[in-house]
Amino acid sequence: MAASVQLDHVTLKFKKFKALKDVSLTLEAGKIHGLIGRNGAGKTSLLSLIAAFREPTSGEVFVDGSPVFENPEKMEQVAFVYDKDYKEETEKAKKLIALASHYRPHFDMGYAEQLIERFKLPVNKPVNKLSKGMQSALNVVIGLASRAPITIFDEAYLGMDAPAREIFYKEILKDQEEHTRTFILSTHLVSEMDYLFDHVVIIDQGKLLLNEPYETVSSHGASITGSAEQVDVFTSGMKRLNEQQLGGTKSVMVYGVLDDAKRQEAHSMGLEIGPVSLQDLFIHLTEEAI
Amino acid sequence: MTSPRYRRVSAAVFSDMFKWSLWFFSILLVIHLVRVFWLNGDTNQIEGFFVFSQYSVNIFMLVVGIMTVYVFMGRHIQQGLSRRDSYAGTAMAAVGLSLFVTLVPLVINGIQHFLAGTMALPVTLDTASAFEETGGWISAAIALFLNVLTFYLAGWLISIGYYRFGWIAGFGFIALSFVVFGLNDYLWKPTTADAMEWLPYDPLEANFWLTALGSSFLVLILFFLMRLLTKRVTIKM
Numbered sequence: 001m002a003a004s005v006q007l008d009h010v011t012l013k014f015k016k017f018k019a020l021k022d023v024s025l026t027l028e029a030g031k032i033h034g035l036i037g038r039n040g041a042g043k044t045s046l047l048s049l050i051a052a053f054r055e056p057t058s059g060e061v062f063v064d065g066s067p068v069f070e071n072p073e074k075m076e077q078v079a080f081v082y083d084k085d086y087k088e089e090t091e092k093a094k095k096l097i098a099l100a101s102h103y104r105p106h107f108d109m110g111y112a113e114q115l116i117e118r119f120k121l122p123v124n125k126p127v128n129k130l131s132k133g134m135q136s137a138l139n140v141v142i143g144l145a146s147r148a149p150i151t152i153f154d155e156a157y158l159g160m161d162a163p164a165r166e167i168f169y170k171e172i173l174k175d176q177e178e179h180t181r182t183f184i185l186s187t188h189l190v191s192e193m194d195y196l197f198d199h200v201v202i203i204d205q206g207k208l209l210l211n212e213p214y215e216t217v218s219s220h221g222a223s224i225t226g227s228a229e230q231v232d233v234f235t236s237g238m239k240r241l242n243e244q245q246l247g248g249t250k251s252v253m254v255y256g257v258l259d260d261a262k263r264q265e266a267h268s269m270g271l272e273i274g275p276v277s278l279q280d281l282f283i284h285l286t287e288e289a290i
Numbered sequence: 291m292t293s294p295r296y297r298r299v300s301a302a303v304f305s306d307m308f309k310w311s312l313w314f315f316s317i318l319l320v321i322h323l324v325r326v327f328w329l330n331g332d333t334n335q336i337e338g339f340f341v342f343s344q345y346s347v348n349i350f351m352l353v354v355g356i357m358t359v360y361v362f363m364g365r366h367i368q369q370g371l372s373r374r375d376s377y378a379g380t381a382m383a384a385v386g387l388s389l390f391v392t393l394v395p396l397v398i399n400g401i402q403h404f405l406a407g408t409m410a411l412p413v414t415l416d417t418a419s420a421f422e423e424t425g426g427w428i429s430a431a432i433a434l435f436l437n438v439l440t441f442y443l444a445g446w447l448i449s450i451g452y453y454r455f456g457w458i459a460g461f462g463f464i465a466l467s468f469v470v471f472g473l474n475d476y477l478w479k480p481t482t483a484d485a486m487e488w489l490p491y492d493p494l495e496a497n498f499w500l501t502a503l504g505s506s507f508l509v510l511i512l513f514f515l516m517r518l519l520t521k522r523v524t525i526k527m
Contacts, residue, residue, distance in 0.1 A: 044527070051367075051368075052367070052372075053367060053368075053524065053525040053527065054524040054525065055522060070372050070373060070374060070521075072295055072371070072372040072374070072375055075367075075370050075371065075372050076295075076370040076371070077370070078370055079370060080368060084527070099302065099369065100369060102301075103295075103298060103366075103369035103370065103371060104370065148370065
């Protein structure tokens with residue numbers, strides 16, 4: 001079960017500061033969306049609106065076509081997992097998991113137990129006594145096992161070590177195959193998580209920069225490698241992101257679509273065309289907007 | 291078929307509050323027993339559990355009310371419940387808890403009354419005069435129920451004030467709660483030794499049912515105010 005999300009001209013203000021500026025976007029149902037943005041770009045603000053934690057200053061947020069704020073059927077479809085402050089949480093981890101199963105109509109306790117096992121989560125410990133990584137694992141267990149049609153993980157991996165993060169990513173892909181839902185993964189770890197994304201959303205300074213399928217985004221960037229002279233000739237007039245030179249060999253990263261004719265031309269000039277990572281594109285795109 | 295959302299809320303919230311109240315009554319009962327058996331001093335008689343516990347039960351309910359917003363509300367919205375369901379469920383749980391904390395002192399008082407008749411206690415327990423002012427245990431129970439519910443609502447009001455408007459405005463809500471306590475005292479304190487003594491009319495002496503009606507009205511206003519204050523509240527992260 002999956003649901004779609006629409007934002008229609010959404011603006012969010014905190015006093016005079018505009019956290020989101022007239023954002024309109026649609027997140028397709030059943031896809032894994034990567035939400036990328038620099039610190040303070042407005043990622044968490046955007047996600048908190050989808051989860052109906054707050055109301056937009058103007059505009060509207062919809063889930064499957066209906067406004068989500070104070071709409072019990074739609075709010076129930078959204079699970080928002082974020083880096084929660086558990087300093088005061090003296091309940092045991094298992095109590096919080098039990099609460100999620102009490103409230104979440106699609107909660108799968110069997111799956112939760114599997115995840116607890118995989119993350120080696122000590123469920124009988126008070127949550128404020130768990131390590132940061134284990135608190136994150138608890139959030140992930142609740143988020144995954146809730147099987148909410150829209151599941152949001154906002155930097156849910158904080159404090160997790162690399163093996164735990166790997167388990168998290170694998171579980172997302174595995175569960176998506178069997179129980180398709182709409183995932184929104186907000187992250188800084190772009191290079192580590194990009195393989196998960198069906199769709200990429202980049203926001204910067206409260207504005208939407210890009211909302212495209214992953215393939216489209218990755219086909220927008222290319223690295224051109226060859227003799228320095230030839231590379232310079234070929235890339236003149238193109239948007240250059242970065243360049244590196246070693247002796248007479250140069251590699252330039254460009255942004256834009258390379259059509260077949262251009263590729264042919266590169267080939268005939270003896271240049272190599274390679275892919276550019278989403279991370280590099282993200283760095284370039286958000287740098288430009290400054 | 292799953293139960294309506296607000297009922298799921300009220301079941302979970304009541305279950306937590308119920309556990310807190312068991313701790314509270316256990317401690318209170320131990321203190322009372324210590325007083326009856328060891329610290330009874332030279333007094334000829336001490337009050338039964340109903341009178342002994344009234345003040346503490348009110349404070350307990352005030353504290354539970356203050357905890358309500360911080361412990362439950364954010365949790366509910368994060369679990370995909372609407373503010374309306376969170377409010378309705380919490381309100382139901384609060385009424386349930388008020389009934390429970392009214393019942394427990396009554397039952398313990400009744401047991402004491404029974405025991406006092408069958409065994410020798412080191413001190414005489416006054417288990418009957420609790421009900422003189424209000425004229426019978428039913429009206430005493432109604433009075434305690436309305437009092438504890440008012441204290442709970444005052445606590446809930448203070449916590450939503452702090453949660454929504456920060457600590458400076460929070461003090462304003464504490465001031466508001468004093469108005470609530472003042473009105474409650476005016477209604478229920480039998481003598482004129484209360485904050486509203488300048489008012490010529492003493493409701494409790496005049497008519498119990500009129501007092502209960504006034505108190506119920508106060509409770510309804512507080513419930514209504516809480517709905518207004520939680521209706522569109524922003525959840526802190």
